[in-house]
Amino acid sequence: MNEEQRRAHSKVNTSKKEEKDYSKYFDNVYQPPNLKDAKVRGKSDVVHSDFNIDEKFKGMGKGRKFYIKTYGCQMNIHDTEIMAGIFTALDYAHTTDVNDADVILLNTCAIRENAENKVFGEIGNLKHLKLERPDVLIGVCGCMAQEESVVNKILESYQNVDMIFGTHNIHRLPNILDEAYMSNAKVIEVWSKEGDVIENLPKVRDGATKAWVNIIYGCDKFCTYCIVPFTRGKERSRMPEEILSEVKELAANGYQEICLLGQNVNAYGKDLDIDYDLGDLMRDISKIDIPRVRFTTSHPWDFSDSLIDALAEGENMMPHIHLPVQSGNDQVLKIMGRKYTRESYLELVKKIRERMPDVALTTDIIVGYPNETEEQFLDTISLYEEVGFEHAYTYIYSPREGTPAAKMKDNVSDEVKRDRLQRLNRVVTHNTAHALSKFVGETVEVLCEGTSKKRDDIYAGYTDKQKLVNFTAPDDSVIGKIVKVKINHARNYSLDGEFIEVVNKNKVEI
Ligand code: SAH
Ligand code: SF4
Ligand code: F3S
Numbered sequence: 366m367n368e369e370q371r372r373a374h375s376k377v378n379t380s381k382k383e384e385k386d387y388s389k390y391f392d393n394v395y396q397p398p399n400l401k402d403a404k405v406r407g408k409s410d411v412v413h414s415d416f417n418i419d420e421k422f423k424g425m426g427k428g429r430k431f432y433i434k435t436y437g438c439q440m441n442i443h444d445t446e447i448m449a450g451i452f453t454a455l456d457y458a459h460t461t462d463v464n465d466a467d468v469i470l471l472n473t474c475a476i477r478e479n480a481e482n483k484v485f486g487e488i489g490n491l492k493h494l495k496l497e498r499p500d501v502l503i504g505v506c507g508c509m510a511q512e513e514s515v516v517n518k519i520l521e522s523y524q525n526v527d528m529i530f531g532t533h534n535i536h537r538l539p540n541i542l543d544e545a546y547m548s549n550a551k552v553i554e555v556w557s558k559e560g561d562v563i564e565n566l567p568k569v570r571d572g573a574t575k576a577w578v579n580i581i582y583g584c585d586k587f588c589t590y591c592i593v594p595f596t597r598g599k600e601r602s603r604m605p606e607e608i609l610s611e612v613k614e615l616a617a618n619g620y621q622e623i624c625l626l627g628q629n630v631n632a633y634g635k636d637l638d639i640d641y642d643l644g645d646l647m648r649d650i651s652k653i654d655i656p657r658v659r660f661t662t663s664h665p666w667d668f669s670d671s672l673i674d675a676l677a678e679g680e681n682m683m684p685h686i687h688l689p690v691q692s693g694n695d696q697v698l699k700i701m702g703r704k705y706t707r708e709s710y711l712e713l714v715k716k717i718r719e720r721m722p723d724v725a726l727t728t729d730i731i732v733g734y735p736n737e738t739e740e741q742f743l744d745t746i747s748l749y750e751e752v753g754f755e756h757a758y759t760y761i762y763s764p765r766e767g768t769p770a771a772k773m774k775d776n777v778s779d780e781v782k783r784d785r786l787q788r789l790n791r792v793v794t795h796n797t798a799h800a801l802s803k804f805v806g807e808t809v810e811v812l813c814e815g816t817s818k819k820r821d822d823i824y825a826g827y828t829d830k831q832k833l834v835n836f837t838a839p840d841d842s843v844i845g846k847i848v849k850v851k852i853n854h855a856r857n858y859s860l861d862g863e864f865i866e867v868v869n870k871n872k873v874e875i
Contacts, residue, residue: 398513398531400767402557403595406585411601411636415565418454422539425546426457432466436484437474439626439661440597441507443568443577444535445472448506450567451538459569464494468502468542473509475592477763481509488523495525502545504528506535508596510555514766520551531555532597536563560598564607574814574845576620580608580646581627586664588691589702590731592765593628600632605641605649612653621812621847622657625650630660631667644671651679656847657812657829659683662729665690665713666704677720684721685831688714689729693748694741697734701770707748714752725800725830727756732789733782734762735775742785749792755800755830757793761786794857801832801855809834809860810868811850813843824864838864 431452435445448470449459460466471487474480484505491503503526509515510531519526528545530537533556544552560583570576583598584591612623625646627633633643643660650658658681665688676682692698695706705713717724730745749757761782764771813826817835824838826848836850849865 398511398516398555399557400513400595403511403598404587406599411599412561413604414561414563416536416563416567417565418451418539422455422543424456425539425542426452426455429457429467430460430465431457431468431470432460432463433470433472434463434487435472436480437472437476437508439577439624440579440628441472441474442571443579443626444507444532446568446570446577447535447566448472448538449569451536453569454567455539455542463491466501468504469494470504470506473505473507475508475512475515475596475765477760477765479763481515484509485518485523488519488526492523492525502527502542504530504541504545506530506532508532508592511557511596512592512766516553516555527551529553529555531557533558533560536566558598560601562601562603564603572814573618574620574812575622575624576615577626578608578611578615578623579603579627580625580630580643580660581633584628585632586629586666586704587702589700590734590762590765590768590770592768595767597628600629600636602633602635602637604637605634605639605646608646609649609653612650612655616653616655619845620655621845622659623650623655625658625660627660628662629664629667631663631669631672642669642671644669644675647672647675647679647682651675651681653681656681657683659685659831661687663688665710668713668717670716673717673720683829683831684723685725685727685829686717687727687729690748690752691729691731692734692737692741692745694737694744697737697741697744700773701731701734707744710748711751725755725832726752727831728752728754728758730757730759730789731762732759732785733777735770735773735777737762737777737785742789746789746792749789749796754793754796756797757789759786759789759793798855798857801858801860804828804832804852804860805855806852808849808851808865809862810847811836811862812847813838813845815844816841828860833859834862835859836862836864843867 433445433448435441463469471484473484495501495503505519505526510529516529519529528541530541534554537554541552541554581600581602583600584594585600587594615623631643633646634641690710691701691703693707809828811826811828811834813824817823817825823835824843825835827833834850843864847868849868850862851865852860852862854861
């Protein structure tokens, strides 16, 4: 189906007079998202194209305001910045007050059931607003929009939603808004395809200090529990020159830190017809005059020696690696489809530490995987201690429809799962506090992002190892700068200190 046909097929007339069964539209009018299609990884070349706004849409937002609520990971946070950029290019104004908005978007996350429940709660909350102001447009986008069951549920139970569009359709926002204004039917545009790479997307970035930079979209790993490969399409890298020119522009505009984004950044370049991988990209970025470079997330499977060398050698490469391990037990790792063992993970950690002795390692862990035994869980605890992780994001396994793990029988009760999470979290909290306590009396470099959440005479930012520091300083001229801070006190999750002096590593005048 070409783009015009897709557009024609994307409208569903769901006025209240209709029957509740919408499946009849799926055959001849509208193609629902389809997890099976989304799993296909064909050989077809990924289309790289440039975004531009059609003349006829210009000025569409004059006198109108947009509001976006974001759920989920950094990728969604950055997608929201892109949608804000598109709205701004259409002359919409931004509002942080949902009651003041003419267009409301919920940029959703599908990673766990509780993430989805939050979104359904919010759509429900917006029902009264739509009754009071029927002209308001309400849209659901992001990863949940790629799921057929979610789209069906919205069609059946949430008449207040006007637009549903997927993660591959963000660049189509002007067309989707136009269709929603022109008709009183719901506009649904979700492509269950492998995905394109769209360049030249406008962005309104949140802050002028740190910036997200997409390097690779999608994921081909298909870990057996995970919905992301279905919601984000196949792995597809941006061309190096596009990434490098974005980073150069950010550096020229005074940004102090970039974080390179991908569900699995280590797969960068594999899909391109050039001999260029993440190590090469990191080496090229280390030559750019931007003081701090981070990346997230990397799969232990393709963490190459060339990447380790680039991280160890690049002066602006930060000594922190987030390396999700998920479990410390070989059998569980195998069923998860992670394609590494406890031993090979430890081997990788050793190799990284040989080249970067001072590196801080953090991780993600899932407990209560189907049929996980007590011994298997204890292997995760022992691996945590053995590696000496400085922090972890920990989760109870949540079955995701359409994934292989969701079909597995599970003999672990919810109570046992919750108990394992609590026991793991005690270890995590203890080790996080211990890692922080080592900084007391030291002087560290902090990129000051602004004032602390609680007090506006206290400043806050992160160290090179991604530790949160709250500190006193004579005035707000520290904001946006890398400063030396003497650490006086360690808390469970943050450090307290006092400003010493500014370190300006950026050669560009700011
Ligand atoms: N691409 C990243 C992970 C992105 S999702 C990686 O592989 O490292 C972030 C984290 O959510 C995962 O690392 C995993 O710990 C957790 N997660 C993913 N699917 C989950 C599920 N079905 N239930 C519970 N946690 C899950
Ligand atoms: Fe999900 Fe695994 Fe891909 Fe990470 S690597 S996004 S956990 S499938
Ligand atoms: Fe959630 Fe999608 Fe990110 S499922 S974690 S928003 S890639």
